Amino acid sequence: MTKQLRSVDVVLVGFGWTGAIYAEKLTAAGLEVRAFERGPWRDTPGDFATTFAQDELRYYWRHGMFQEASQATLTFRNNGAQTALPMRHWGSFLPGNGVGGAGVHWNGQTYRFLPSDFEARSHNEDRYGPLPEHMTVQDYGVTYEELEPHFDYFEKICGICGQAGNLNGRTVDGGNPYEGPRSDDYPNPPMQMTFSQDRFAASARELGLNPFPVPSANMSRAYVNPLGLQLAPCTYCGFCEKHGCGNYSKSSPQTTIIPVLMQRPNFSLLTNSEVLRIEKSADGSRTTGVTYVDTSGDTYFQPAEMVVLCAYPLENTRLLLLSQIGEPYDPRTGEGVVGKNYCYQVMSSATVFFEEEFTNGFIGAGALGMVADDYNGDNFDHSGLGFIGGGYIACHTTNARPIESHPVPDGVPRWGSKWKRAVRENFLKTTSVGVHGASMAHRSNYLDLDPTYTDAHGRPLLRMTYDFTLNDRRLTQHLTPVAEQIARGMGGREVKVNDRRGSYDSVPYQTTHNTGGTIMGADPATSVVNRYCQSWDCPNLFVAGAGLFPQNAGYNPTGTVGALAYWSVDAIINQYLRQTGPLVQT
Amino acid sequence: MSLQTRRRVLQFMLLGSTAFAAPRGLFAAEYGRGKGMPWSPLKGETPYYGTNDDRFFSPAERETVAAICARLIPSDSDGPGASEADVVTFLDRQMAGFYGRGQHWYMQGPFGEGTATQGYQSEHPPAMLYRLALAELDSYCRTENGYPFVDLPAETQDEILTGLDEETIEFKGVSAKAFFDLILKNAVEGFFADPIYGGNRDMIAWRYIGFPGTRYDYRDFVGHGGAAVRLEPVSLMGRPGWNRS
Numbered sequence: 026m027t028k029q030l031r032s033v034d035v036v037l038v039g040f041g042w043t044g045a046i047y048a049e050k051l052t053a054a055g056l057e058v059r060a061f062e063r064g065p066w067r068d069t070p071g072d073f074a075t076t077f078a079q080d081e082l083r084y085y086w087r088h089g090m091f092q093e094a095s096q097a098t099l100t101f102r103n104n105g106a107q108t109a110l111p112m113r114h115w116g117s118f119l120p121g122n123g124v125g126g127a128g129v130h131w132n133g134q135t136y137r138f139l140p141s142d143f144e145a146r147s148h149n150e151d152r153y154g155p156l157p158e159h160m161t162v163q164d165y166g167v168t169y170e171e172l173e174p175h176f177d178y179f180e181k182i183c184g185i186c187g188q189a190g191n192l193n194g195r196t197v198d199g200g201n202p203y204e205g206p207r208s209d210d211y212p213n214p215p216m217q218m219t220f221s222q223d224r225f226a227a228s229a230r231e232l233g234l235n236p237f238p239v240p241s242a243n244m245s246r247a248y249v250n251p252l253g254l255q256l257a258p259c260t261y262c263g264f265c266e267k268h269g270c271g272n273y274s275k276s277s278p279q280t281t282i283i284p285v286l287m288q289r290p291n292f293s294l295l296t297n298s299e300v301l302r303i304e305k306s307a308d309g310s311r312t313t314g315v316t317y318v319d320t321s322g323d324t325y326f327q328p329a330e331m332v333v334l335c336a337y338p339l340e341n342t343r344l345l346l347l348s349q350i351g352e353p354y355d356p357r358t359g360e361g362v363v364g365k366n367y368c369y370q371v372m373s374s375a376t377v378f379f380e381e382e383f384t385n386g387f388i389g390a391g392a393l394g395m396v397a398d399d400y401n402g403d404n405f406d407h408s409g410l411g412f413i414g415g416g417y418i419a420c421h422t423t424n425a426r427p428i429e430s431h432p433v434p435d436g437v438p439r440w441g442s443k444w445k446r447a448v449r450e451n452f453l454k455t456t457s458v459g460v461h462g463a464s465m466a467h468r469s470n471y472l473d474l475d476p477t478y479t480d481a482h483g484r485p486l487l488r489m490t491y492d493f494t495l496n497d498r499r500l501t502q503h504l505t506p507v508a509e510q511i512a513r514g515m516g517g518r519e520v521k522v523n524d525r526r527g528s529y530d531s532v533p534y535q536t537t538h539n540t541g542g543t544i545m546g547a548d549p550a551t552s553v554v555n556r557y558c559q560s561w562d563c564p565n566l567f568v569a570g571a572g573l574f575p576q577n578a579g580y581n582p583t584g585t586v587g588a589l590a591y592w593s594v595d596a597i598i599n600q601y602l603r604q605t606g607p608l609v610q611t
Numbered sequence: 612m613s614l615q616t617r618r619r620v621l622q623f624m625l626l627g628s629t630a631f632a633a634p635r636g637l638f639a640a641e642y643g644r645g646k647g648m649p650w651s652p653l654k655g656e657t658p659y660y661g662t663n664d665d666r667f668f669s670p671a672e673r674e675t676v677a678a679i680c681a682r683l684i685p686s687d688s689d690g691p692g693a694s695e696a697d698v699v700t701f702l703d704r705q706m707a708g709f710y711g712r713g714q715h716w717y718m719q720g721p722f723g724e725g726t727a728t729q730g731y732q733s734e735h736p737p738a739m740l741y742r743l744a745l746a747e748l749d750s751y752c753r754t755e756n757g758y759p760f761v762d763l764p765a766e767t768q769d770e771i772l773t774g775l776d777e778e779t780i781e782f783k784g785v786s787a788k789a790f791f792d793l794i795l796k797n798a799v800e801g802f803f804a805d806p807i808y809g810g811n812r813d814m815i816a817w818r819y820i821g822f823p824g825t826r827y828d829y830r831d832f833v834g835h836g837g838a839a840v841r842l843e844p845v846s847l848m849g850r851p852g853w854n855r856s
Binding site: 065066068070071075076077079080081082083086087088089093094095097098101102103107108110111112113114116217219220223258260261262263264271272283284286287288289290292293294295296297298319320321379381382383384385387388425427428431439440441442445446448449452453477478479528529530531532 | 637638639640641642643644645646647648649650658659682683684685687689690692709710713714715716717718719721723725726727728729730731732769772776795799800803804805807808816817819820821822823824825826827828829830832833834835836837838839840847
């Protein structure tokens with residue numbers, strides 16, 4: 026039997042970056058906030074202290090901080106003609122689990138999307154004419170200018186280390202000349218670069234490109250954020266992505282927000298408590314709270330005046346579908362919205378093998394890198410190219426964790442003496458130039474509920490139907506040769522090109538940048554939430570995260586995820602609380 | 612899995628745990644309400660690293676696995692291989708633990724063959740896949756070569772492993788290719804993982820490739836400028852000199 030609890034002002038479903046952001050702002054505004062996290066509590070001293078955090082097997086290969094696939098995974102197929110099968114363990118991407126979510130085990134590369142990325146349909150159609158049929162790219166309904174103060178605040182919360190390229194419209198040397206105007210510089214200077222970045226930058230400049238330091242959430246110096254929380258200088262230990270930082274050097278919900286939140290009497294958090302359903306009023310016009318289950322197997326109804334979905338995009342989408350909120354997307358008619366415009370990221374790279382020089386890749390950090398944006402977004406002329414969007418081209422030194430990172434040149438077998446020798450010869454002498462490509466929405470790529478497979482609670486798994494599109498293929502074919510050209514100019518012995526061919530493969534790790542499914546927009550017929558991330562169907566339901574992206578840009582998502590959360594919570598506090606109801610009239 | 616089953620699994624995990632205190636990650640708990648950051652000593656979950664008592668393989672299976680690993684990562688004039696690193700002990704412990712049981716994997720049916728892009732679809736968790744495939748390998752070798760795998764010359768062993776890799780040899784009831792891919796992945800894990808897991812003995816594989824292990828501060832070396840940075844490796848349990856007389 027479901028037990029009913031005392032009502033609270035706000036329920037947050039999921040407690041990673043966006044949960045912490047909403048909780049901090051809403052409790053500061055005086056509301057009683059209760060957060061639900063299906064995974065465990067996690068903090069620096071108990072869960073990833075320096076004495077045991079650097080464990081590649083435990084955290085990456087045995088999925089120490091990722092969602093338990095045994096509890097809930099998703100099913101996958103490349104197209105609607107195939108039968109989707111469960112991802113029995115994680116591969117291509119790694120959804121987070123536990124307090125802090127993926128914000129614990131991210132790399133910390135923290136970008137702002139370009140102004141044109143928020144207007145991907147109107148901007149590109151204005152410049153190049155109508156987009157192809159079935160390319161369901163849309164505008165966000167919110168502009169870069171509107172988000173700018175929120176980008177700025179998130180960067181200050183995180184203490185992002187970078188070099189401005191556009192301060193209030195003035196171009197600054199050494200930064201990204203293509204970025205949208207910034208109201209303020211980064212709060213901290215860039216990280217110290219290594220040999221690989223120096224070679225990359227020199228080669229890129231030789232080709233007329235404009236390399237700049239990757240905006241980093243790994244600290245270049247000690248920093249105190251606006252909430253009074255202190256971050257320590259990064260030690261370049263090389264155990265960043267897929268690991269927690271034991272040194273308080275990586276911005277995460279734990280290091281930048283949660284300790285302040287835990288002091289507030291009007292905040293509570295339930296861990297190992299999974300929200301099963303968002304409940305609705307009889308007429309379906311409002312949410313009334315959530316039903317959740319804890320580890321004893323007992324279910325509870327937690328009433329609330331407002332619900333915010335702060336889980337991973339895939340789980341936010343599934344919760345809406347399971348709760349029957351919003352029209353599910355139908356790829357045959359193109360109608361419906363929930364599950365629409367699932368997008369990913371189109372990754373490729375060129376590995377450089379040096380003969381004499383050592384890259385010493387173990388001296389690294391998650392966001393240690395130099396990057397060029399000359400082929401990102403609409404920073405170059407796409408006339409006659411047959412695709413829109415682009416990607417950044419970067420040289421990161423994130424790690425030399427040896428199970429994961431032991432590249433060998435072309436032609437080397439994958440086991441035996443020749444392989445082993447090639448690993449030894451090249452382990453300390455490689456680096457890589459990566460292309461981080463945008464992924465444009467297509468009518469046939471979507472998320473829905475699987476008809477066959479269920480989770481530990483008997484609920485349908487989410488089903489992903491996804492393949493790279495013609496736009497993706499043309500994009501990667503255009504950009505990968507640029508990366509190769511930069512790589513060839515870096516002075517190595519040889520270069521191996523790892524291009525993106527064939528269908529999307531769910532097995533090898535690519536990136537945990539899954540977007541769409543709960544997209545935002547200006548029209549309830551084509552989006553799940555309005556420009557303030559408020560449900561078109563239930564005005565007291567808000568959605569956070571990269572699921573809001575109508576398509577994915579050529580950047581890591583977290584900067585934009587943070588800015589959208591601050592933008593949305595600002596609208597809740599300054600508009601919605603004064604007069605509850607739809608913030609956009611239809 | 613029903614809730615009741617889930618509860619039983621949780622109870623099983625607790626009872627089966629070697630920890631004397633309940634790992635804090637297992638139960639629902641409330642935090643906040645102005646109480647500040649929780650902290651208590653010794654509440655972190657310990658990794659499953661296995662001990663010498665954690666064995667899954669029979670003696671014959673263990674010999675065969677060791678022989679396979681010795682071909683995947685050979686000991687040769689260039690340096691140590693899976694044998695010196697004791698990769699088989701790593702594998703034995705892994706198969707005896709949650710990984711071998713597929714405890715964190717989604718193992719509900721129905722099971723279909725799937726496309727290559729859909730990944731692992733065997734109905735067997737890793738340990739059972741090893742067991743069934745090793746039996747098939749044994750029977751294949753006896754039929755085709757007259758001897759079990761361990762007694763064949765290295766060149767023949769390599770030919771057979773190539774056959775599994777390239778799918779020219781197939782097993783009954785279990786995918787030879789799935790087994791090959793898994794044991795190759797696991798052998799590389801055992802070679803390069805921290806020595807706490809039983810392989811990479813004395814950090815022999817790290818020393819071979821020049822990886823300094825779990826040192827955590829390289830600030831003095833960031834500006835290396837392409838010169839070699841040679842540092843003695845350190846593991847999560849320190850260095851051999853620290854904990855051995």
